[in-house]
Amino acid sequence: MKILVSTAGRHGATDSLGRELARVFEHSGGDVDLRAPASVACVDDYDALVIGSAVYSDRWVPAAKALVDRVSRSEHPPVWLFSCGPLHSSDRPVNVTSDAAHAASVLHATAHRTFPGKLDPERLSAGERQIFENSGAVAGDFRDWVLVCNWAREILACLTAGTPGS
Ligand SMILES: Cc1cc2nc3c(=O)[nH]c(=O)nc-3n(C[C@H](O)[C@H](O)[C@H](O)COP(=O)(O)O)c2cc1C
Structure with missing residues (x-):
């Protein structure tokens, strides 16, 4: 089972989720390529693609959107998408951005x-810090590794059963 995991963000949180998905896939015997979107040329060899993007001001990052466009132009294996964004998930609605909805549709x-x-104020650019300070968002590390691992297992279960549908 050959799986491509391709993620894009600005400060590492999205990539860390991608690495965790890849770890679970590999642990279960998957043959995993972990690549930045810009280095993905051909997806013909894969049994599944997982594409993830950070969310900034309700948009996916350009590199992830560009990969979606490239992949959508030809035949491709089943695709799973994820967004990395909300900083305190318990009291905010899950956001499905227009970019994620577009990606889900075309792929x-x-x-x-x-x-x-995750958001570490020390790592933000001046512009990002201004947006963050005006947003009322809370800084911190809200990554939920159990959620991520469980999703990886759901993807594997679908692939093994040959019935993508999660
Ligand atoms: C300037 C700024 C804008 C953000 N806008 C959103 C947003 O619109 N929706 C959201 O869910 N998260 C938003 N976030 C939170 C980021 O998506 C979150 O920090 C994410 O983990 C960043 O991933 P990265 O480290 O891979 O770049 C924003 C964060 C910053 C600093």
Whole structure:
């Protein structure tokens, strides 16, 4: 089972979720490629694609959107999508951005999930810090590894059963 995991963000949280998905896939015997979107050329060899993007001001990052566009232009294996964004998931609605909805539509994605992310104010650019300070969002590490691992297992179960549908 050959799986491509390709993620894009600005400060590492989205990539860390991608690495965790890859770890679970590999632990279960999957043959996993972990690649930045810009380095993905051809997806013909894969049994599944997992594409993830950080969310900034309700948008996916450009590199992830560009990958979605490239992949959507030809035949491709089943696709799972995730967004990394909400910083305190318990009291905010899950956000499905227009970019995620577009990606799900053009790739006929099997599923899209939104996972809590991480925000360290010290790592932000001046512009990002201004947006963050005006947003009322709370800084911290809200990544939920159990959620991420469980989703990886759901994807594997679908692939093994040959019935993508999670
Ligand atoms: C300037 C700024 C804008 C953000 N906008 C959103 C947003 O619109 N929706 C959201 O869910 N999270 C938003 N976030 C939170 C980020 O998506 C979160 O920190 C994420 O984990 C970043 O991933 P990365 O480290 O891979 O870049 C924002 C964070 C910053 C700093």
